[in-house]
Amino acid sequence: MARTLRDQLPASGSAGRGWIPPGTHPDPRPPDEADVVVVGGGVVGWSVAYWLKVLEGRRRHGMRVLVVERDPMVRHPRPGQAVALGTPLNPFYSGGSSLQYSRASTVLSAGGIRQQFSLRENIQMSRFSASFLRNINEYLGVPNEPPIDIQFRPGGYLFLASPQNAAALEATVQLQRDEGAQVTLLSPTQLKEKFPWMNTEDVAVASYGLEDEGWFDPWTLLNAFRRKATSLGVQSCSGEVRAFVTSTNYMMSSAPPSARIKYVHVHMPDSLEYQPVACAIVVNAAGAWAGKLLEAEGLPRGLCQPPLPIQPRKRYVFTWHCPNGPGLSCPFLIDTSGAYFRPDGAAGNYLGGMSPPEEEEPDPSDLSVDHDYFQEQIWPRLARRVPAFESLRVRGSWAGYYDYNTFDQNGVLGPHPRLENLFSAAGFSGHGLQHAPAAGRALAELVLRGRYETLDLRRLGWDRLLDGEPLQEHGVV
Numbered sequence: 001m002a003r004t005l006r007d008q009l010p011a012s013g014s015a016g017r018g019w020i021p022p023g024t025h026p027d028p029r030p031p032d033e034a035d036v037v038v039v040g041g042g043v044v045g046w047s048v049a050y051w052l053k054v055l056e057g058r059r060r061h062g063m064r065v066l067v068v069e070r071d072p073m074v075r076h077p078r079p080g081q082a083v084a085l086g087t088p089l090n091p092f093y094s095g096g097s098s099l100q101y102s103r104a105s106t107v108l109s110a111g112g113i114r115q116q117f118s119l120r121e122n123i124q125m126s127r128f129s130a131s132f133l134r135n136i137n138e139y140l141g142v143p144n145e146p147p148i149d150i151q152f153r154p155g156g157y158l159f160l161a162s163p164q165n166a167a168a169l170e171a172t173v174q175l176q177r178d179e180g181a182q183v184t185l186l187s188p189t190q191l192k193e194k195f196p197w198m199n200t201e202d203v204a205v206a207s208y209g210l211e212d213e214g215w216f217d218p219w220t221l222l223n224a225f226r227r228k229a230t231s232l233g234v235q236s237c238s239g240e241v242r243a244f245v246t247s248t249n250y251m252m253s254s255a256p257p258s259a260r261i262k263y264v265h266v267h268m269p270d271s272l273e274y275q276p277v278a279c280a281i282v283v284n285a286a287g288a289w290a291g292k293l294l295e296a297e298g299l300p301r302g303l304c305q306p307p308l309p310i311q312p313r314k315r316y317v318f319t320w321h322c323p324n325g326p327g328l329s330c331p332f333l334i335d336t337s338g339a340y341f342r343p344d345g346a347a348g349n350y351l352g353g354m355s356p357p358e359e360e361e362p363d364p365s366d367l368s369v370d371h372d373y374f375q376e377q378i379w380p381r382l383a384r385r386v387p388a389f390e391s392l393r394v395r396g397s398w399a400g401y402y403d404y405n406t407f408d409q410n411g412v413l414g415p416h417p418r419l420e421n422l423f424s425a426a427g428f429s430g431h432g433l434q435h436a437p438a439a440g441r442a443l444a445e446l447v448l449r450g451r452y453e454t455l456d457l458r459r460l461g462w463d464r465l466l467d468g469e470p471l472q473e474h475g476v477v
Contacts (some may be wrong), residue, residue, distance in 0.1 A: 030237045030266045033067035033278035036447065038285055039241045039293060041069025043218065044425050045285035046146040046225035046431050047440025050140075051388050053232035055444050062233055066277065067226075068266055070240035102277075108340070109400055110317055110351065111215045112332055113434040114157040115181035116207060118474040119410065120174045122431065123179040124455050125438035130212035133221075133438040139437075140228040148224045150216040155342065156209035158195075158331040159475075160385075165336070166204040168474070173207045197326050199385055202336060215332065215342060218433055239266040241286075245276070245299035246419075260420045261302050281447055283423045288312035288364075288401040290412075291425030303418035306465050310412070312364040313404035318374045319344055319351045320390040339381040340477055349395070354378050355477065367399040402430045409472035413439060414446060414461035422446060424462075429475040429476050 030064065037050060038045045049065045055062045058343040113133065115126045132139060136148050161169040169185075179476060186208055188200040192368045230236070244265035261282050269275040287291045291310035332342040341352030356362065362370060374394065383390045405412065405427035425443045428435055438455060445453050452458065466469050 012377070015345075023107075028235075028237055029268065030066060030068065030239060030277050031064070031235060032276075033064070034235070034363070035064045035279065036066070036281040036283060037241075037277055037279045038065065038067045038283045038288055039264070040283075040285035040290070040426070041067045041071070041226075041236060042285065042287050042432070043222045043225060043436040044439055045283070046222060046229055047436040048283050048285055048425055048443050049234045049440075050225050050229040050232070051441045051444035052432075052447065053229060053234060055448050065234045066279075067229075067234060067236040068239050068241055069236065070238070070269075109218050109430075109433050110340075110353070111218045111433065112157070112213075112342070113216065114213045114332070115176055115179075115209055116157050116159060116172070116183060116213070116475060117431075118175070119471065120175065120179060121455070121457050121460055122243070122410070122435070122473060122475070123176055123181060125435040125442075125457075127180060127212065128438040128441075128455060129434055133216065136221075136224065138295070140224040142186060142227055142231050145227070148220065150220045150224070152214055153343075154211075154214040154215040155329075156211075156213045156331045157207075158209075158333045159207045160203045160334065160336045161205050161207075162202055162336045163204040169205060169207055169439070172474070173188075175458045176207075182212070182402065184208050184210060195326070195330075197386055197388060199387060208331065213332070221433070221436075237266065241265065241293065241296065241298055243276070244268050244282075245296055246300060248300060248303075249420075257303065258418050258420050259303050261299075261422060265298075279421075281421050281423065283425060283443065283447075284308075285425045287426055287432070288403040290403060290424065299419070302451055308412060308424065308427070309405055309407040309465070311404050311406060313355075313402040314355060314362045314364045314367065314399050315355060315402055315430070316369055316373060316396045316397060316399050317353045318378065319349065319395045320392040321348050321395050322350065322389055323348045324388045325350060325386065325392070326388075333385070334477055335381055337381045337387050338477075339378050339385075341386075350392075352382065354380065354381070359425050362399065367401075369397045369399050371397065380466075403427055403432060404429050407465060409473045409476045410471050411435065411439060411460055412462065412465070413443060413457055417462050417466060429473070431476075 038049050045067055049067050052065050058251060113130060115123055117123050136150060140148055158437040159169060163439050172186055173183050186206045188203050190208050191198060191200045241264050243265040244261050246259040246261050248259045263276045263278050264282060265274045265276055284290050284293055291308040294304050294308050328343060328347055330343045334340045339354040341350050405428050409429040411428040412424045412426060414423060423443055425439055442452055442455055459471055
C-alpha cells in the first residue's frame, strides 16, 4: 500500500519544521479518523455538515465531521479587471480579489430561489429555505464577524405556458397554493398590462410568484455555511475521494448482503499519495460527480446496483446589456421555449440561458462555452419574447454543472440500500443551491435520529430507483 502523508513528514522538532514535501499540498491534510466524512464541499455538503453539528446536542466530545472538496480554490479578479469572454466568474461578487471554487456548481449557478415546483417535496424544501435565508444571521451568523448579506433581490419567477401546457401549469399552481406558496395566474391581457415590454402572442397563461422568490449571491451563502460550520468544529481539506475500504456482511442468510465503509482514501491535490480516513458515516454530496463516486475502487460492484443515475450536465450562462430592456421590476422569466433571463445588477444588464434538448447535450469534460449557442438558439427566443432584446450586446459568459439525475430530475436523499453507512444528498438537477438548507437539515436528521422530523422527504430516497418508479419534477429550468 502506498505510504501515507504522515510517513513522509519530518519528525516533530526537526530542522524541517514547516517544510512542505514536494508533491504535497499546503492545505491541511485529512485527520486519521472522523465520525462523518462529507464528500463534496459545495453548498449541500456544507449544509449537511452545519446541521450535523447544530442538531447533535450536548455530546461530551462532539461529533467529528470532515468535509472533503476536490475543487481547488482560485483567486478571482477584482471588479472591472479584464477577463476573456467565457471566463467563469462569480457574477455577484463585489469585493476585492477573492478565493473561490473554480468548477463547483454552487458558485457558477444563476442563484435563484422559487416556490414554483411541480413536486410537493420540492415546494416544501423551497419554503423552508426561504425562511432560512430570511433569517440567515440567526442561523449562520458568527460572533464578532460582520452580518451576512447574501444580496437577495426579490423578484418573482414568471413561468409562461403555451396553450398545450396551460392546464398542467394551472394544476401545478393549485398544488403550490395548497402548500402555502403565494402564486398567482395571469392571463395574456394581465401579462401585457404588468409587463408591457413583453410579446404575449403565443402565451395562454402565466404563473407569477408573489413572495419568497428572487435571486442571491451563491458564494456568500456557501461561505456562510462554511464559516459557521467551521466555527462549530467541522474540519475540511482539499482532496478527492477515489477509493474506499469496506467490510462485507453475509452473516444473516435471510437478509440481502450488505457492506459498511470503514475507510475513505483522500488523494491530495498535486500528489500521488493519499490519506486513509477511518469513519462511521459517509455522506455523498459530490454533486455532479455523485454517481461516479459510487464507481470508486473498493466498493462491492454487486452492492452498488442500481447505479446512482447522476451525471454532470454542462449549462451555459450568458450576460448581456440592453439599455432599452425591461426595467428593475423585471421578474425571473422562464419562456415557453425553455429560455430564461433575469436582471443582473445595474439597470440594463441581464443574465440568462437555456437547457438544450437531451440529444444536444454539450461535452461536460470541460467548462468551455459555445458562444454560437447563444447566437443561434437563445438570442432568437429572447428577442421574440422581448423585442427590445433584438439590440442586446453580450457582455460575458460562463459554464457550470447541473448534478443531473437522469432518472427523474430530483435529488436522491437518504441511506443507500446496501451500503449501510452511506447517505446521499445529490442529483438536484439545478435546484440544489436553493434547497441546500432544507436538504442538509433533513439528511442530518436521518443520520442523527434515524428519521425525518422537519420535512417528510422519504419519497426522495433510493426506493424509487430500486422500484423503477420515477418521481418526476416538471419544473426543471
